[in-house]
Amino acid sequence: MPDSDMAPDRPGDAATAGAADTAAKAVKPGKSRAVPAWARKSTLVLLIALLALAAFGTTTQTWMTATLDPNQVGQSGPAQSVIQVQGSKAATTVTALALVALAGGLAAAIAGRIARWVITAIIVLAAAGVVTAAATVLADPLTAAQGSIAAATGISGSQAHVELTPFPVLAVVAGCLLALAALLILPASRYWKARTKYDAAGAAGTAAAGGTPPAGPVDEIDSWDRLSRGEDPT
Known part of the structure; x- marks a missing residue:
């Protein structure tokens, strides 16, 4: 009986922990991007x-x-x-x-x-x-x-x-x-933030090599750079 009573709570605990980890990961990049x-x-x-x-x-x-x-x-x-x-x-x-x-x-x-x-x-x-x-x-x-x-x-x-x-x-x-x-x-x-297509290409190369792609809002210059490489900035 004790085991069966505790079993339904475990999925909820795992989901809560996963949500907390996701929130923590979402907060860390924001802190690192603070200028x-x-x-x-x-x-x-x-x-x-x-x-x-x-x-x-x-x-x-x-x-x-x-x-x-x-x-x-x-x-x-x-x-x-x-x-x-x-x-x-x-x-x-x-x-x-x-x-x-x-x-x-x-x-x-x-x-x-x-x-x-x-x-x-x-x-x-x-x-x-x-x-x-x-x-x-x-x-x-x-x-x-x-x-x-x-x-x-x-x-x-x-x-x-x-x-x-x-x-x-x-x-x-x-x-x-x-x-x-x-x-x-x-x-x-x-x-x-990278403003030229050369910096954007370097960042894309880092992401392709297994690095983390740059995060943050995309401005007009970045959008044109991505379009010139055949990417969809949307």
């Missing part, structure tokens, strides 16, 4: 874009003011005794390097694994160039202003009193932060 706030693709790409634009924006402002000796001005008189030098003229490379970093940050959003390493290196080098160019202006502002002084007065090698504005320092800060943000691409990209 930290700092590693979100949109957040990191936006941060790199803002820092690159900040470095670019400093070059549109006055980096230094050169006050010339009135005896060297000649016939131009007081009109050219004070010259304001923009960052784009004091450090011409900063503008181009900031645009390179901006393009690299946008490209990192759709690049593959190997391309992200290359893009990271490009952004870091561009940021280092921004810092170097701005630091050169801070170290020797008179030399950086000579081009603008010569264009305004027609006299090269003039002596002048040069006063710096805060914008070269801001360019250095933006360049340093830009390099740090670029380095975050490498650890953050481990949480990013």
Whole structure:
């Protein structure tokens, strides 16, 4: 009698245990797919874009003011005794390097694994160039202003009193932060979903070899990649 009374409960217990195991398995992938706030693709790409634009924006402002000796001005008189030098003229490379970093940050959003390493290196080098160019202006502002002084007065090698504005320092800060943000691409990209057909093909190869296929919602890009391989994304 005791054995017969307990027998009907066993199938129910097995079904309950199986359901619990299934629920546990369903929860684990969700936890593993959780992306930290700092590693979100949109957040990191936006941060790199803002820092690159900040470095670019400093070059549109006055980096230094050169006050010339009135005896060297000649016939131009007081009109050219004070010259304001923009960052784009004091450090011409900063503008181009900031645009390179901006393009690299946008490209990192759709690049593959190997391309992200290359893009990271490009952004870091561009940021280092921004810092170097701005630091050169801070170290020797008179030399950086000579081009603008010569264009305004027609006299090269003039002596002048040069006063710096805060914008070269801001360019250095933006360049340093830009390099740090670029380095975050490498650890953050481990949480990013495959966006190209090459990454999708690699994931499909892993699944065919016995690995676990990638889980998660399918977006428009993934759907087109699967259709190009002859698969039904639905």
